[in-house]
Amino acid sequence: MSDFSNALSTSASGLRAQALRLRLTSENIANADTPGYHRKTVPFNSEVDARTGAAVVETGRVNLDRSDLEKIHDPAHPMSDESGNYHGSNVDLMIEIADAREAQRSYEANLKMFDQARQMSSSLLDLLRR
Numbered sequence: 001m002s003d004f005s006n007a008l009s010t011s012a013s014g015l016r017a018q019a020l021r022l023r024l025t026s027e028n029i030a031n032a033d034t035p036g037y038h039r040k041t042v043p044f045n046s047e048v049d050a051r052t053g054a055a056v057v058e059t060g061r062v063n064l065d066r067s068d069l070e071k072i073h074d075p076a077h078p079m080s081d082e083s084g085n086y087h088g089s090n091v092d093l094m095i096e097i098a099d100a101r102e103a104q105r106s107y108e109a110n111l112k113m114f115d116q117a118r119q120m121s122s123s124l125l126d127l128l129r130r
Contacts, residue, residue, distance in 0.1 A: 004124070006054035007117035013056035014110035017044055020059055022103040029096045035072075035079050037089035039065035039096075065090055 024040045031037040043060040067090050075084030 002052075004117055004121040006052055008114060008121075009049060009052055009054040010056055011110045011114035011117065013058070015107060015114065017042075017057040017059050018103045018107040018110060022100060022107065024062065025096050025100045025103060028091050029093065029100070032089055032091040032093055032096070034089055035077075036069065036087050037091065038069070039067075039089070039091045041065060 020042055024042055028039050041063050043063070045058045045060060047056055047058045048054070049056050069090050070088035071085050072088045073085050074080055077086050079086040
């Protein structure tokens with residue numbers, strides 16, 4: 001039964017990681033027009049759970065993308081400097097939409113894996129009851 005619980009633990013950690021990634025992608029999309037906003041990213045690491053021995057996905061610290069901010073010329077904007085420029089965000093909507101789709105599909109794959117392990121565990125218990 002340990003293999004079933006390891007499979008459940010592995011897929012649950014993947015679900016948590018992809019949910020965080022999807023949340024950060026949503027924040028990035030929502031703040032794409034916010035002046036001075038830096039895109040947020042999160043790294044994934046493969047770890048072994050000391051208690052169960054299952055391979056799990058661990059998320060690292062949320063990082064800010066330090067690439068250059070877009071320079072926008074709008075002298076009427078309240079944040080513009082003496083030359084009429086201000087810094088926009090470094091969020092590329094095409095990248096964020098692609099990341100959101102990838103996170104969604106990865107989430108769905110982990111959910112199917114979780115459900116499959118749960119169904120196999122349930123079937124095994126049914127067989128053992130007979």
